[in-house]
Amino acid sequence: xxxxxxxxxxxxxxxxxxxxxxxxxxxxxxxxxxxxxxxxxxxxxxxxxxxxxxxxxxxxxxxxxxxxxxxxxxxxxxxxxxxxxxxxxxxxxxxxxxxxxxxxxxxxxxxxxxxxxxxxxxxxxxxxxxxxxxxxxxxxxxxxxxxxxxxxxxxxxxxxxx
Numbered sequence: 807x808x809x810x811x812x813x814x815x816x817x818x819x820x821x822x823x824x825x826x827x828x829x830x831x832x833x834x835x836x837x838x839x840x841x842x843x844x845x846x847x848x849x850x851x852x853x854x855x856x857x858x859x860x861x862x863x864x865x866x867x868x869x870x871x872x873x874x875x876x877x878x879x880x881x882x883x884x885x886x887x888x889x890x891x892x893x894x895x896x897x898x899x900x901x902x903x904x905x906x907x908x909x910x911x912x913x914x915x916x917x918x919x920x921x922x923x924x925x926x927x928x929x930x931x932x933x934x935x936x937x938x939x940x941x942x943x944x945x946x947x948x949x950x951x952x953x954x955x956x957x958x959x960x961x962x963x964x965x966x967x968x
Contacts, residue, residue, distance in 0.1 A: 820866040827875040839932040844956045881913040889917035891927040906939045928961040940964045
């Protein structure tokens with residue numbers, strides 16, 4: 807019987823100083839999945855970090871292992887009862903260890919503290935490991951949408967009620 811190794815990690819609110827590390831993780835994941843990473847097109851919210859993630863209408867968290875940022879997640883209020891989880895990324899070597907679940911739970915907990923009862927997220931169809939995580943957490947997979955981005959990707963929608 808194999809057990810998952812114990813990883814000493816912590817999650818904290820991200821700051822503007824974390825933006826270069828956040829971008830690097832996203833770039834790694836895009837490249838891993840054969841996607842072109844066009845910074846200005848893919849992540850305008852990260853480039854305007856302090857305005858977009860002000861902890862009133864949105865928050866952004868980073869996951870650290872030995873003070874290195876290895877994962878990210880954001881959450882935005884989109885309606886009076888709804889929030890959207892965005893930018894859930896985890897470096898490849900840290901997947902399958904429960905760390906993605908911790909990030910997802912952090913975002914859901916933040917939304918719940920803001921009084922939100924419904925959460926949605928969108929994920930590139932290539933991110934199958936993430937889709938398993940969302941389903942295990944209790945999200946329901948919804949429809950797909952076609953993106954008009956440099957990759958012409960499709961995304962799956964997921965929904966969760968608190």
